Amino acid sequence: MSIKTPPTLLHQAGESLLRDQALAIAALEHLPAELFPQLFIQAYRSRRLQVLKAMSQAWPFTVLPLGGLPDLSLDEVFKAILDGLDLLLAQEVRPSCLQTPLDRLSIKNCRHLMHSDLTHLFQCPKIRQLKTLYLFALSLKHFKPEPLRALLEAVAPTLQDLGLDNCEMVDSQVEAMLAVLSRCHQLRFFTITGNDLSLTTLEKLLRHTAGLSSLELELYPVPLECYTTQGTVKKDRLALVRAELTGILRELGKPRIISLGTKYCQQRGISKFYKVEF
Known part of the structure; x- marks a missing residue:
């Protein structure tokens, strides 16, 4: 009988944060950069579209590697990510670095x-x-x-x-x-x-x-x-x-x-x- 590996504390913290999308979006301003990739994947898996859109705008790295995401249907998820990038570029608020x-x-x-x-x-x-x-x-x-x-x-x-x-x-x-x-x-x-x-x-x-x-x-x-x-x-x-x-x-x-x-x-x-x- 196989024993599943229990989720890490980081994973559990991410799941808890994502239960309230408004809270998750507000927390992005204070989230350390190294935690963004894990939270982004969790938001992707659970289809937290507003969080994905906000994370695309707040992404702290020069590359957003969409190719590494799990193989799910991208219809509304892909649209949310592009909407976030498009809005960020239009606002010109980060003079993902965005000249x-x-x-x-x-x-x-x-x-x-x-x-x-x-x-x-x-x-x-x-x-x-x-x-x-x-x-x-x-x-x-x-x-x-x-x-x-x-x-x-x-x-x-x-x-x-x-x-x-x-x-x-x-x-x-x-x-x-x-x-x-x-x-x-x-x-x-x-x-x-x-x-x-x-x-x-x-x-x-x-x-x-x-x-x-x-x-x-x-x-x-x-x-x-x-x-x-x-x-x-x-x-x-x-x-x-x-x-x-x-x-x-x-x-x-x-x-x-x-x-x-x-x-x-x-x-x-x-x-x-x-x-x-x-």
């Missing part, structure tokens, strides 16, 4: 991201000067393309780094954002590996990113046509695809090196990359 709008956003390993989360994200005024947007290991397969396209539209003038890796994206979603992607003229790094894209969509990506003069690093997925039904790479087919893509790069007339990454292997924790260059 400029939010310039980096990274969301990782959230399997329950919803349409409303992305919708709220691109509607936040202070997010429109993002330089880095990194979405990793999200489940976007059944999303309509509009929210992601609108998010890119909002940040296109300033975006420098864009990562959309292992998000279960499909052809229709990527093709819907091609036009706005081609207007991200500040883009330096673009990665979209680990998604289920066809060779046709990959070719379209290469053509739409050809005019981005600042682009230095491009990582694309090995197209679906190169895989067996068991998920292994067909080396002969991949060789033909690499030759075909080299021809496209030559046709576009710009010296360029791209890499094709295999699907992410959970067991080994790696992807294998193949260069294509002109």
Whole structure:
């Protein structure tokens, strides 16, 4: 018979404080910085939305690591956190250190991201000067393309780094954002590996990113046509695809090196990359 580890005194104190949201919010002014992460996670787990909003405004560190939160649905929770950040930026009361709008956003390993989360994200005024947007290991397969396209539209003038890796994206979603992607003229790094894209969509990506003069690093997925039904790479087919893509790069007339990454292997924790260059 297993014996559960009893909660720590710190955990119990946090739970007691969170029973009264007004009291918890009032206590933030006097809360030591080292206690913020633990209380933030407890507020997240118990969906104390007003406390989360207030903690986002009072966060004492330079990074708010949302990617490390437990894998729960983020609909109303995510909105509360962004509302807090947006209000703080609008008030300009902390001249998370806040001389400029939010310039980096990274969301990782959230399997329950919803349409409303992305919708709220691109509607936040202070997010429109993002330089880095990194979405990793999200489940976007059944999303309509509009929210992601609108998010890119909002940040296109300033975006420098864009990562959309292992998000279960499909052809229709990527093709819907091609036009706005081609207007991200500040883009330096673009990665979209680990998604289920066809060779046709990959070719379209290469053509739409050809005019981005600042682009230095491009990582694309090995197209679906190169895989067996068991998920292994067909080396002969991949060789033909690499030759075909080299021809496209030559046709576009710009010296360029791209890499094709295999699907992410959970067991080994790696992807294998193949260069294509002109």
